Amino acid sequence: xxxxxxxxxxxxxxxxxxxxxxxxxxxxxxxxxxxxxxxxxxxxxxxxxxxxxxxxxxxxxxxxxxxxxxxxxxxxxxxxxxxxxxxxxxxxxxxxxxxxxxxxxxxxxxxxxxxxxxxxxxxxxxxxxxxxxxxxxxxxxxxxxxxxxxxxxxxxxxxxxxxxxxxxxxxxxxxxxxxxxxxxxxxxxxxxxxxxxxxxxxxxxxxxxxxxxxxxxxxxxx
Amino acid sequence: xxxxxxxxxxxxxxxxxxxxxxxxxxxxxxxxxxxxxxxxxxxxxxxxxxxxxxxxxxxxxxxxxxxxxxxxxxxxxxxxxxxxxxxxxxxxxxxxxxxxxxxxxxxxxxxxxxxxxxxxxxxxxxxxxxxxxxxxxxxxxxxxxxxxxxxxxxxxxxxxxxxxxxxxxxxxxxxxxxxxxxxxxxxxxxxxxxxxxxxxxxxxxxxxxxxxxxxxxxxxxx
DNA sequence: ATACCTTTAGAACAAGCGTTCGATGGTACG
DNA sequence: CGTACCATCGAACGCTTGTTCTAAAGGTAT
Numbered sequence: 001x002x003x004x005x006x007x008x009x010x011x012x013x014x015x016x017x018x019x020x021x022x023x024x025x026x027x028x029x030x031x032x033x034x035x036x037x038x039x040x041x042x043x044x045x046x047x048x049x050x051x052x053x054x055x056x057x058x059x060x061x062x063x064x065x066x067x068x069x070x071x072x073x074x075x076x077x078x079x080x081x082x083x084x085x086x087x088x089x090x091x092x093x094x095x096x097x098x099x100x101x102x103x104x105x106x107x108x109x110x111x112x113x114x115x116x117x118x119x120x121x122x123x124x125x126x127x128x129x130x131x132x133x134x135x136x137x138x139x140x141x142x143x144x145x146x147x148x149x150x151x152x153x154x155x156x157x158x159x160x161x162x163x164x165x166x167x168x169x170x171x172x173x174x175x176x177x178x179x180x181x182x183x184x185x186x187x188x189x190x191x192x193x194x195x196x197x198x199x200x201x202x203x204x205x206x207x208x209x210x211x212x213x214x215x216x217x218x219x220x221x222x
Numbered sequence: 223x224x225x226x227x228x229x230x231x232x233x234x235x236x237x238x239x240x241x242x243x244x245x246x247x248x249x250x251x252x253x254x255x256x257x258x259x260x261x262x263x264x265x266x267x268x269x270x271x272x273x274x275x276x277x278x279x280x281x282x283x284x285x286x287x288x289x290x291x292x293x294x295x296x297x298x299x300x301x302x303x304x305x306x307x308x309x310x311x312x313x314x315x316x317x318x319x320x321x322x323x324x325x326x327x328x329x330x331x332x333x334x335x336x337x338x339x340x341x342x343x344x345x346x347x348x349x350x351x352x353x354x355x356x357x358x359x360x361x362x363x364x365x366x367x368x369x370x371x372x373x374x375x376x377x378x379x380x381x382x383x384x385x386x387x388x389x390x391x392x393x394x395x396x397x398x399x400x401x402x403x404x405x406x407x408x409x410x411x412x413x414x415x416x417x418x419x420x421x422x423x424x425x426x427x428x429x430x431x432x433x434x435x436x437x438x439x440x441x442x443x444x
Numbered sequence: 445a446t447a448c449c450t451t452t453a454g455a456a457c458a459a460g461c462g463t464t465c466g467a468t469g470g471t472a473c474g
Numbered sequence: 475c476g477t478a479c480c481a482t483c484g485a486a487c488g489c490t491t492g493t494t495c496t497a498a499a500g501g502t503a504t
Contacts, residue, residue: 031451049272050356053492063453065494074492130352134272170430174423178430181403201396208392208400212434250481275462285483287464296462 032070035060036084037123039077044123048078048131075133079140082131085124086147089117093154103161108206110155114183115202129184152176159213166214175213182209254292257282258306259345261299266345270300270353297355301362304353307346308369311339315376325383330428332377336405337424351406374398381435388436397435404431 038060042051053074057064071077096113097106118125128148133141156176163172170178182205260282264273275296279286293299318335319328340347350370355363378398385394392400404427 046356047269047271049269052490054490064492065454066452068493069451134268170426174426175430178404178427181406182400184403204392204396205400208397208434209430210434211437212430212432215433253481274460276460286462287484288482290463291481 031062035062035067035070036077036081040081040121040123040127043078043081043131044126048127049134075138076140078127078131078133079138079144081124082128082144083140083147085121085128086144086151088121089114089125089128090147090151090154092117093151097154103158103165104210106158107162107210108202110158111179111183111206111209112199112202115205116198118183119198119201125184152180155179162210162214168213169215170213175209179205179209250292253284257284257289257292258299258303262303262343262345262349265300265303265353266348270349271356297360298362300349300353300355301360301366303346304350304366305362305369307343307350308366308373310343311336311347311350312369312373312376314339315373319376325380325387326432328380329384329432330424332380333401333405333428333431334421334424337427338420340405341420341423347406374402377401384432384436390435391437392435397431401427401431 035056039051039056042055042059046055053067054064056077057067060067062070071080093110093113096109100106100109128144156172159168159172159176159179162168168175183202257278261273261278264277264281268277275289276286278299279289282289284292293302315332315335318331322328322331350366378394381390381394381398381401384390390397405424
């Protein structure tokens with residue numbers, strides 16, 4: 001619905017390890033976007049291994065061989081999707097966090113941002129968190145993993161600061177895992193398909209978590 | 223490590239929709255067990271679509287064609303794994319719940335049971351919650367889904383009872399999702415690989431959740 | 445109209461897939 | 475010793491996979 005988070009940094013075909021490094025800007029960006037969106041949606045529903053290049057061709061409206069004009073191959077599609085998503089997540093989080101200073105306020109900002117982004121780009125976030133390339137030592141895989149741990153560290157640092165001033169009885173790393181688990185929709189066990197307002201959902205998660213984490217100390221209310 | 227939950231009900235080759243219904247007991251059970259364990263492990267790590275029958279053959283030590291002596295095919299393997307797992311989960315939960323009566327005590331029992339089982343059979347639980355058969359209207363799929371919703375209902379009923387006597391500010395269905403998300407290891411965002419004692423982990427989850435759910439009301443302590 | 449460059453798509457490729465078949469060795473019993 | 479049955483496996487089948495090749499279509503500038 002809301003597209004406030006969509007300025008994904010563009011890193012198109014531009015071959016990383018290539019020798020003939022003709023770094024053209026990006027004349028074919030818009031169709032690449034279409035391709036990536038279709039691929040992300042299909043990856044999210046059928047899984048990476050369960051998705052064939054012919055599926056993506058069909059879903060994107062681009063011919064099978066045409067795909068290879070825009071991307072290097074199947075795994076490149078996955079990495080491009082994951083890389084763009086974690087980049088966007090890091091960027092929007094940084095911006096959201098810059099508006100507040102108190103630890104509990106920052107925590108609420110983080111949760112709201114993550115939940116909102118997951119709601120706006122469900123397929124991309126699902127591919128980022130659930131899919132991983134099979135067999136293969138790929139440097140791009142490590143790059144994504146590095147940024148992902150950066151993102152996690154942002155949350156853990158916030159939790160450390162929260163803990164510092166409210167003596168939380170739960171270890172930070174463990175609490176960090178629990179919070180990510182709660183935020184990472186769609187729901188695995190499929191209980192509530194209730195379509196919450198995004199703001200309400202993040203508020204509920206925030207309240208539930210903060211009460212449990214800080215031992216009942218009241219939550220902030222900006 | 224502990225095998226206290228392993229009495230999985232056996233439902234071996236016994237063809238469900240077959241005509242020649244020679245319902246023999248199960249002369250080839252032990253190797254089937256080996257097969258299912260190997261398949262579950264491989265499914266859990268590489269995903270269902272990412273796993274080939276040759277992978278399973280290699281991991282189980284049974285030849286490729288030999289697999290078809292014990293099972294009907296790839297999807298039957300998946301359904302058998304999922305069916306046994308949810309059956310075992312339902313059974314062990316029922317037994318654990320029968321020992322206590324107070325809602326909060328039952329909640330703790332449920333969490334401890336689920337976490338302990340997930341810790342003892344990580345691959346099976348992961349396959350149950352993460353993997354689903356691609357394309358195909360299969361009646362066995364629906365059977366698993368039905369039992370899964372039964373299992374979810376058990377938890378939601380407990381939460382309803384907890385809510386009834388402590389005026390929880392969070393909707394039950396939503397809270398149910400959150401609790402399942404927290405219990406369903408392994409961790410998606412990969413923060414803490416810390417190997418907790420199982421009892422401690424379930425206790426932490428229980429405390430974190432109950433405080434957040436009931437609004438700070440203290441937890442039971444059996 | 446000619447030449448050029450971007451973009452598209454049909455056909456084909458070797459490799460891998462799930463599954464089936466026929467044959468093999470091993471016991472148990474007449 | 476022969477026969478039936480159980481368990482097992484190598485080889486092969488037809489199909490799908492990711493990827494590449496080759497050629498043609500569309501658009502502009504000369």
